Amino acid sequence: MAQHYFAQISPGLEALLKNELKSFGARKIKLEEGGATFQGTRKHLYRVLNQSRLANLIYWTVSEGTAPNTHALFERVMKISWKDIIAPAEEVLRVSIRVSLSRHPEFKGTGEVESIVFRAIERSLESTRKVSSALWNEERMQSHLRVLVRIQDHRATIRLDTAGCLMHKRGWRQQDGEAPLRPTLAAAMLKLLNWSTDEVLIDPMCGSGTIPIEASLMAAQASPRFWSRYACHDWLSFDEELWQAEASKGISDQQGTKFHNHIYASDVNPEAIALTQSHLTRSQQMVQVSQGDVRHLDAPNQHRCGLILVNPPYGLRVNEGEETKSLLRNFAEHKERWENWRLGMIYPRQLTPPAPQGLVGKELARFQHGGLPVWVWEFSHLKTE
DSSP: OOEEEEEEOOTTOHHHHHHHHHHTTOEEEEEETTEEEEEEOHHHHHHHHHHOSSOSEEEEEEEEEEOOSHHHHHHHHHTSOGGGTBOOOSSOEEEEEEEEEOOOTTOOOHHHHHHHHHHHHHHHTTTTOOEEEOOOOSSSOOSSEEEEEEEETTEEEEEEESSSSOTTOOSOOSOOOSSOOOHHHHHHHHHHTTOOTTSOEEETTOTTTHHHHHHHHHHTTOOSOOOSOOGGGGBTTOOHHHHHHHHHTTOOOOSSOOEEEEEEEEESOHHHHHHHHHHHHHTTOEEEEEEOOGGGOOOOTTOSOEEEEEOOOOTTTSSSSHHHHHHHHHHHHOHHHHTTEEEEEEEETTSOOOOOTTEEEEEEEEEEETTEEEEEEEEEEOOOO
């Protein structure tokens, strides 16, 4: 039976998410700011959880309708079949609730809504499971129920987190470099630049290796996450056989490590190179890695075209973007070297990226990264007749 779900993504990247959901067979996809609602069976949910490279979280919508006051909200939550979702157990069920509330005269604030929802869940499960309140933490996997409540215009939408943790946490990262890029955003950049998995890719400011690792996983058709459990595994409706079938669908045999010698990662910082090598090992991927200064970047001899993709340090995060300017000058001044290449980069939105003479720049998307508004730009050489 089809269920209703919500996939969350960084605002500005919703169109990419829609295309990905379509590829998984999701139906009735409707874009909203910061995500998309869609319909699908458990099969589609499991497929999205296993294979989505873009979504930050996937929620199951368990109730949606009018809730003009506190009593109506309590009754709406009580009508959810919690006993068909949560298994009886001696272990106390920890419940985390996050509330989004527009100005509403019948509710005093998010704290009141959270209390109402918690009491309704507690009442519903009182004969089968003890519950306790827990803090909401998206940054690490937690074995408990996470409930998202949105109240707007006298309507309440109640959703359950199916993943249990932010899905950009792939499971291979030990620590971040100076200017960390979420793997979900790295995947989005690759999609925005229409990177083909057999196209040459160079990241000359690889940091902790996020872009080359995400590209290598895509080229290998490997699952983006190295997780053993998701939140939905603890629900009564979980189907282990179906999960295993979907976990392997569309994913290549990951036994052994294939060397993707058309993907290049480099950085001037030796510590970044060591971190990238460590992350490649943990993610079971192999690419070309070397230490080098972006100011002296050269195209690999055997490749006459490809994509340079970078998440450069800039502005408030590390420095004032000297590396970016050097890379653009290199790309523009050496047309004989880069004529058939493309250059993609993240750039702070308060600045207009300099386009040296001979280059044409195109804005591809705008979103938030590291708390700053940024955009993705693509540069290429002007074609001469």
